[in-house]
Amino acid sequence: xxxxxxxxxxxxxxxxxxxxxxxxxxxxxxxxxxxxxxxxxxxxxxxxxxxxxxxxxxxxxxxxxxxxxxxxxxxxxxxxxxxxxxxxxxxxxxxxxxxxxxxxxxxxxxxxxxx
Amino acid sequence: xxxxxxxxxxxxxxxxxxxxxxxxxxxxxxxxxxxxxxxxxxxxxxxxxxxxxxxxxxxxxxxxxxxxxxxxxxxxxxxxxxxxxxxxxxxxxxxxxxxxxxxxxxxxxxx
Numbered sequence: 001x002x003x004x005x006x007x008x009x010x011x012x013x014x015x016x017x018x019x020x021x022x023x024x025x026x027x028x029x030x031x032x033x034x035x036x037x038x039x040x041x042x043x044x045x046x047x048x049x050x051x052x053x054x055x056x057x058x059x060x061x062x063x064x065x066x067x068x069x070x071x072x073x074x075x076x077x078x079x080x081x082x083x084x085x086x087x088x089x090x091x092x093x094x095x096x097x098x099x100x101x102x103x104x105x106x107x108x109x110x111x112x113x114x115x
Numbered sequence: 116x117x118x119x120x121x122x123x124x125x126x127x128x129x130x131x132x133x134x135x136x137x138x139x140x141x142x143x144x145x146x147x148x149x150x151x152x153x154x155x156x157x158x159x160x161x162x163x164x165x166x167x168x169x170x171x172x173x174x175x176x177x178x179x180x181x182x183x184x185x186x187x188x189x190x191x192x193x194x195x196x197x198x199x200x201x202x203x204x205x206x207x208x209x210x211x212x213x214x215x216x217x218x219x220x221x222x223x224x225x226x
């Protein structure tokens with residue numbers, strides 16, 4: 001499966017600032033996704049990162065708070081804006097294997113803490 | 116009702132035991148199913164896909180019951196290294212890969 005590199009692996013940020021997380025894949029993939037995993041919870045899909053167009057956001061997530069870029073088929077960024085303590089979470093990117101009904105594979109995750 | 120429901124556990128079992136997890140899902144039109152394993156402070160990793168006919172990978176057996184809308188995972192001869200959280204994952208939307216994750220079942224294998 002594809003090798004997915006995510007950085008930073010962790011960060012501690014001040015309230016009101018923003019953090020941009022990068023996700024790099026070693027091969028071209030059509031589908032990339034961004035998830036959030038809050039402490040003690042399972043994964044929740046934030047958005048699908050679409051190459052060359054705006055991301056598709058899930059209910060409860062908006063572009064102003066979570067802007068996403070997908071400039072090509074191997075790279076995406078997620079920015080978490082105007083950080084508050086509620087944003088403390090693990091953020092994960094994933095890619096889907098090509099073909100129907102295929103699983104996704106995840107990057108190492110970014111552990112974000114807000115002071 | 117949660118879309119994908121799992122017993123959170125923890126399941127505490129001795130080494131060598133056989134343990135089974137179940138997972139129920141709400142959408143009868145779901146097309147694909149997976150079990151992921153997540154170690155503490157790590158990302159989820161695919162354990163196995165679940166096929167309609169059931170499938171086995173070494174000590175792990177996954178089964179799907181579409182009529183009852185549940186998926187199971189059986190682990191035989193448990194190892195200490197099997198200790199992890201097991202996530203049941205369902206694709207609810209075949210037109211785009213919208214995975215929905217269960218809350219996970221925590222397994223602790225003791226010596």
